[in-house]
Amino acid sequence: MALTDPTTLTVGEPETMREAPKRPQSRGRTILRKVLATKRARIGGGVLLFIILWAFVGPLLYPWSFTDQDGLAFSQPPSPSHWFGTNNIGQDVYVQTLVGLQKSLVIGLIVGPAAAIIAGLVGAIAGYVGGVWDKVIVWVIDLLLVIPGFFLLVLLSPVFKSLSWLALVVFLAIFGWMVLARVIRGQTMSLREREYVKAARFMGVPGFTIVRRHIIPNVASLLIIDATLGIGAAILSETTLSFFGFGVQAPDVSLGTLLAAGASAAVTRPWLFVFPAGILVITVLASSLLGDSLRDAIDPTSGANRD
Amino acid sequence: MIGFIARRLVNYLFLSAIATMLGYVLVSMTLQPAARFLGKNPPVPQSSIDLALDKMGVNPNVPLLERLWDWVVQLVTTGSLGVSTRGTQVTADIIERSGTSLRLLIIGTILGAVIGVALGVWGAVRQYRASDQIITYSSFTILATPVFVIGVVLMILATSLNQAVGTNVINFTGEYTAGLQGGFWTQFGDRIMHLLLPTITLTVGAVASYSRYQRSAMLDVMSADYIRTARSKGRTRGSAIIRHGVRVALIPMSTFFAYSFGLILTGASVTENVFSWHGMGEYLLTSVSNADINAATGTILFTSILVLIAGTLSDVIYAALDPRVRV
Numbered sequence: 100m101a102l103t104d105p106t107t108l109t110v111g112e113p114e115t116m117r118e119a120p121k122r123p124q125s126r127g128r129t130i131l132r133k134v135l136a137t138k139r140a141r142i143g144g145g146v147l148l149f150i151i152l153w154a155f156v157g158p159l160l161y162p163w164s165f166t167d168q169d170g171l172a173f174s175q176p177p178s179p180s181h182w183f184g185t186n187n188i189g190q191d192v193y194v195q196t197l198v199g200l201q202k203s204l205v206i207g208l209i210v211g212p213a214a215a216i217i218a219g220l221v222g223a224i225a226g227y228v229g230g231v232w233d234k235v236i237v238w239v240i241d242l243l244l245v246i247p248g249f250f251l252l253v254l255l256s257p258v259f260k261s262l263s264w265l266a267l268v269v270f271l272a273i274f275g276w277m278v279l280a281r282v283i284r285g286q287t288m289s290l291r292e293r294e295y296v297k298a299a300r301f302m303g304v305p306g307f308t309i310v311r312r313h314i315i316p317n318v319a320s321l322l323i324i325d326a327t328l329g330i331g332a333a334i335l336s337e338t339t340l341s342f343f344g345f346g347v348q349a350p351d352v353s354l355g356t357l358l359a360a361g362a363s364a365a366v367t368r369p370w371l372f373v374f375p376a377g378i379l380v381i382t383v384l385a386s387s388l389l390g391d392s393l394r395d396a397i398d399p400t401s402g403a404n405r406d
Numbered sequence: 407m408i409g410f411i412a413r414r415l416v417n418y419l420f421l422s423a424i425a426t427m428l429g430y431v432l433v434s435m436t437l438q439p440a441a442r443f444l445g446k447n448p449p450v451p452q453s454s455i456d457l458a459l460d461k462m463g464v465n466p467n468v469p470l471l472e473r474l475w476d477w478v479v480q481l482v483t484t485g486s487l488g489v490s491t492r493g494t495q496v497t498a499d500i501i502e503r504s505g506t507s508l509r510l511l512i513i514g515t516i517l518g519a520v521i522g523v524a525l526g527v528w529g530a531v532r533q534y535r536a537s538d539q540i541i542t543y544s545s546f547t548i549l550a551t552p553v554f555v556i557g558v559v560l561m562i563l564a565t566s567l568n569q570a571v572g573t574n575v576i577n578f579t580g581e582y583t584a585g586l587q588g589g590f591w592t593q594f595g596d597r598i599m600h601l602l603l604p605t606i607t608l609t610v611g612a613v614a615s616y617s618r619y620q621r622s623a624m625l626d627v628m629s630a631d632y633i634r635t636a637r638s639k640g641r642t643r644g645s646a647i648i649r650h651g652v653r654v655a656l657i658p659m660s661t662f663f664a665y666s667f668g669l670i671l672t673g674a675s676v677t678e679n680v681f682s683w684h685g686m687g688e689y690l691l692t693s694v695s696n697a698d699i700n701a702a703t704g705t706i707l708f709t710s711i712l713v714l715i716a717g718t719l720s721d722v723i724y725a726a727l728d729p730r731v732r733v
Contacts, residue, residue, distance in 0.1 A: 241421055242421055242424060242425055242428070244665075244668065245421050245422060245425040245709075245710050245713050246425055246429060246668075246706060246709055246710060246713075247668035247669070247671050247672045247709070248668070248672075249672040249675075249676075250671075250672070250675075250690060250705070250706070250709060251432075253690060253691065253694055254429070254432060254433055254436060254437075254690075254694060254702060254706075255432070255436055256436075256694060257436045257437060257438070257694065257697075258436050278665065331550060335550075335552050338552050339552050339553070339554060339672075339676060342552070342554050343676075343679060343691055345691075345694070358554070358555065358558075362554070362558050365558050365561070365562055366561065366562055366565045369562060372558060372562075376551075376555045376558075376559070379551075379552070379555070380547065380550050380551050380555070381550075383550035383551075384546060384547060384550035387546060387549065387550055388546065391546075
């Protein structure tokens with residue numbers, strides 16, 4: 100369910116050269132400087148880093164552990180001893196949220212890049228090889244897009260429910276690459292006609308090497324953008340699946356299972372729902388801000404400095 | 407133009423048919439309808455298990471392709487999607503529930519597209535102004551919020567509103583108030599009231615994503631030469647933007663509509679479940695919990711038909727907006 104913007108990628112605007120640097124700089128460095136120059140990238144990246152650190156270090160600096168039950172505080176609102184309050188069996192919501200956040204973050208951080216890698220490989224192969232392979236791959240992509248990924252994941256849930264949460268990660272990645280693959284295919288088809296790719300082909304460089312050396316680096320920016328945006332998208336899919344009981348299963352917890360447990364009491368004891376939900380939104384927002392500002396900095400067709 | 411749309415429609419029909427059949431195979435492999443008969447005390451005799459499974463056409467002893475063939479033949483000849491695990495006809499179930507789902511889906515899609523496009527144009531025209539910034543950051547936040555969280559938050563807000571006022575101003579559980587007495591208008595008003603929160607839940611997400619895309623497409627268009635030409639031949643700024651700008655910017659939107667329809671379908675089924683509506687979204691989730699192969703495949707067929715309609719519709723819009731297709 101990665102959200103790649105088809106509208107901005109179809110329009111071929113020339114890259115605007117702003118100033119000629121005195122000393123040639125590596126592309127990576129230029130991009131990094133451009134990214135860091137935008138406020139949204141600094142906020143998005145900073146918040147995301149902070150949340151990752153917080154999720155993994157936070158529980159160590161807190162007196163209550165994930166399994167502890169405070170026999171003197173059932174269903175208590177937030178207080179100095181329980182920062183986010185407690186649930187009906189006296190478990191601390193703050194530490195539960197952080198442990199759930201860990202799982203959701205790990206899932207997002209694996210699925211986002213994994214889906215982008217699949218999209219890159221499939222899209223580059225379809226676009227470069229062309230012919231029958233291209234037709235078959237495009238047809239398979241269209242077929243996978245007929246039924247929404249969420250429905251397919253629900254239907255497949257009996258398979259990964261019996262396995263561990265890692266199986267969920269695999270399935271989330273399997274159903275998250277299609278739209279980006281189509282975009283990569285389009286880019287590859289135009290790259291294939293460039294002189295340096297033709298030159299390599301006429302010199303007898305094998306197809307796979309050309310894809311690895313010339314095609315993938317040229318579409319890498321799109322892949323990086325989508326890997327970043329994919330983190331948030333994967334977390335949203337995971338929490339929605341888990342909310343309905345089709346995702347992460349007990350004894351594992353994620354933000355989705357916590358929200359599912361908190362939703363029924365959300366009206367009378369809002370702290371059970373509002374804190375995990377707020378942290379979820381901030382996490383996804385940070386990853387999409389970072390991805391969006393990466394797009395502006397890297398992608399020449401997105402019309403940089405537009406926002 | 408007719409040729410273009412007909413070609414696309416045949417392609418969609420073919421895709422939907424294959425997707426449904428593959429869905430049948432997939433569901434038959436993942437769901438275990440025999441499981442609910444096992445572990446019963448007293449144990450259910452094998453013969454009655456087989457009888458029950460045969461009646462639904464899901465006996466795992468029959469080869470999968472044969473079951474698929476039987477299912478397709480039954481669908482084509484009688485229009486029946488088989489029997490559900492609760493003994494009801496799946497076709498009848500779907501007809502009964504689809505109205506509930508379609509009401510939410512159609513209203514949500516139309517409102518989402520219209521408001522989204524309007525906000526996107528507004529944001530592009532007033533780029534970098536306060537209103538544009540507010541629209542941009544709110545859509546980012548909404549897109550970062552899962553649909554079910556929006557639903558639950560709206561429910562919390564409605565409850566506190568109801569408590570503050572003292573009566574039930576906004577009812578949000580279910581599709582209508584059970585056992586409500588009154589004439590047509592009372593019933594109608596009650597249903598509209600129940601529709602309020604689910605529609606908002608579904609619409610805000612659609613508005614957020616459509617407005618982002620429309621804004622981006624609109625900014626591409628607004629710097630184009632033909633807008634300047636339209637201005638220089640004497641059109642006002644507003645007229646040039648509406649007549650020449652929005653129309654062109656809607657072309658990529660029609661493609662995006664087909665892509666995003668899956669997200670709206672997902673959003674609608676989540677919304678239904680959050681507000682305990684008995685629609686197709688609930689049908690899908692319960693079919694998986696009940697290991698109901700016929701009901702799950704019926705849902706897949708329903709979904710792929712909707713996707714087919716949305717895809718064709720977006721092609722029609724595309725062809726209507728882009729004269730190049732009509733040549």
